[in-house]
Amino acid sequence: MFSQTGPGGVGSIDGTSNLKIWLRGSDINADGDITNNPALGSRISSWNDYSGNGNNFTNTGNRRPTYALPTFNAVNFNAGTNPAQFLNATSTGTYTNASAFFALNPVNSGRSNTFFDGGSLSLRVEQWSNTNRIGYTRYGVADYQSTLPSPFGANTIVSFHKNNASSSVNIFSNNLTSTINVGSSTVGIPYDRIGRNTNGADEASGDFYEVILYNNRLSLAEKNIVDNYLSAKLGSIAISDNIYNEDENGDFDHKVAGIGQATDGTNHTDSQGTGIVKISNPNDLQNDEYLFWGENVMNASYNFSAVASPSKRYQIDTKWRVSERSDVGAVNFSLNASDLDLTGTPAGILKLVRSTASDFSTIVEEYNLTLSGGVYSSTATFNDNDYFTLEIVPTSDLSLTKTVDKALPKVGEVVVFTLSITNNGPQDATGVLVRDLLPTGLSFNLANSTITSGTYNSTTGDWDLSGVTIINGQTVTIEIAATVNVVNTIINTSEIISLDQEDPDSIPDSGN
Structure with missing residues (x-):
């Protein structure tokens, strides 16, 4: 790149x-x-x-x-x-x-x-x-x-x-x-x-x-960017146009880079600097608009470590902060895969995570970064004073199937629904919650049910597998029995509500 x-x-x-x-x-x-x-x-x-x-x-x-x-x-x-x-x-x-x-x-x-x-x-x-x-x-x-x-x-x-x-x-x-x-x-x-x-x-x-x-004599936009880089690196030296101001507390003053357009119309729209993050091609850049970003770790290794449960995410060993003058619009965000140290990190989706809080307790937006030709990239937007970091979310591709032993039961008969979850990997799945709430016309029959993995709450319909690890390639199954109370068309649906990992081809609790 x-x-x-x-x-x-x-x-x-x-x-x-x-x-x-x-x-x-x-x-x-x-x-x-x-x-x-x-x-x-x-x-x-x-x-x-x-x-x-x-x-x-x-x-x-x-x-x-x-x-x-x-x-x-x-x-x-x-x-x-x-x-x-x-x-x-x-x-x-x-x-x-x-x-x-x-x-x-x-x-x-x-x-x-x-x-x-x-x-x-x-x-x-x-x-x-x-x-x-x-x-x-x-x-x-x-x-x-x-x-x-x-x-x-x-x-x-x-x-x-x-x-x-x-x-x-x-x-x-x-x-x-x-x-x-x-x-x-x-x-x-x-x-x-x-x-x-x-x-x-x-x-x-x-x-x-x-x-x-x-x-070559730099344009005004380029001069302003170099000035702000030097000022941030050397203790917030006063300069003619101080745009990047996230360094004033002695943090986020490393590897500062920026894009922007000066008051005279000159612009610079592709920057990486000495860090790993490249930002380019703003789609709404006007005069006197800039976007700068700086890192809070001087010599980061760019490796990832686990974030505390229950998120089960892995976060890079640094974070960045943004100064934006006006609104430059959406930008291309990218980085070379070779700049990341993924040793010991499980396979997963690399995300750009944007927050208004330095500890990322409040997430504004997440962007999935797509890998192509050795480069991770996404379109993103930033606001002034934003924080951003990179996280890897391990993936578990779960599939849920459901069968019933009697398609046309009579009133008073017992039907058995068999729910099976298969983990197609690549990571073991944890914290799985499935919802199968029996509809009106069916009443839960405990005596004929078989709950061998996790617990089933007939009031909420929750099949709770939070204490179960579904390893890659494993299938877990339960049988939920119900007594038929009315003659009618009865539709019983099931859905995966949540899991600690990311499912790459479905959205938990989406109603689908």
Whole structure:
């Protein structure tokens, strides 16, 4: 299943999209495992690229930055060391049509500070001569200063955006923005290194949490999605359009992804991000409408465990929460079967379960996910603040048959109804309840009845098998005897009312 697996679901990580560099402090070696990062304080020889392009940032010797965990996983560049610390890109260059994001907490080292640096260009945390302003430099030409203060000592998302036909660079710092004219449309976003390999000025300084580069300027909708992904991951950083707000209590801030349409009409309608859930193709998307989802477990195994009786369901080891602005309509919900760990889980129906309660005590709706080509999918709708999870409901295919020994009995005679339930599997059936209430004209005859499995209540008509396990392939039978009291056409019906499992081809207690 192809999907947008980049930051927030913008771009993909197979090297085929506009996502060209993605460095994550939470995954230094870019292997998708956030549990095997270097020891704190150790030198970073290679900060590996998660975009699929293999553009790793490397260095050797004592000029390497260190791995840090101030609040979030980071690569720390210390401008107070001599010589300067920096990391070189494996592949270097400049994109004239690009968007670059830096999530960081910069330190004021008393000299100009750099994000990306190139042979003739640099993106600056602080412009030359300690101006305390974010800027852009063309070496030997000019230093261009924005109106944005250098965000020293604060977790910040700074992004630079440029079109290849324009000399303007749009800069965002959290919820602030500034546009500078850099004098030429042929210059762009350099990515030769983080920091600079000279001492005394232009060095990288502070904790870098995440670095993202696209070789195409993102639309407003895409920028908003990447901003919300970074903000949620890094402690609800203030951004220009805060849409996903389920992370404000420190939960549901993992693997955030989103779809939506911005106020300018640009849209992004297919996202998966770093999680397993893909949502796409909203059928009623309008301007300024978005749907975001985030997970409450950082490193879920995506395995299933039994939910307490009587539900007999198996629930995945994580859950998600939704932020929806307005109503995007129905969406396609899907996930790869290979992303789920079904070890020890009985065969059953995989369901998307939507709730207004975090413990799923109140179910709004359930959707059966259909498996085709290795992908589970369904059409679904969500509301703002919804919770959702995945559950497997074991299946038992029960069949109920009924016969009578006398089709045309006389008044005063005894007739015997034989009820048989066969479990066609694949799972053993438990909690089975069958209803066969004798109609007017028949009176229950206990002496001639044979109740060998469960109990029969002649007042309610309930054949209660709650204490019986009907194993796969087994048939259980009872005989209900009745005395005929009137001459008339008598119709006696039976129905399976409930069971703990799901019957794949019938609906218990449906009146059929």
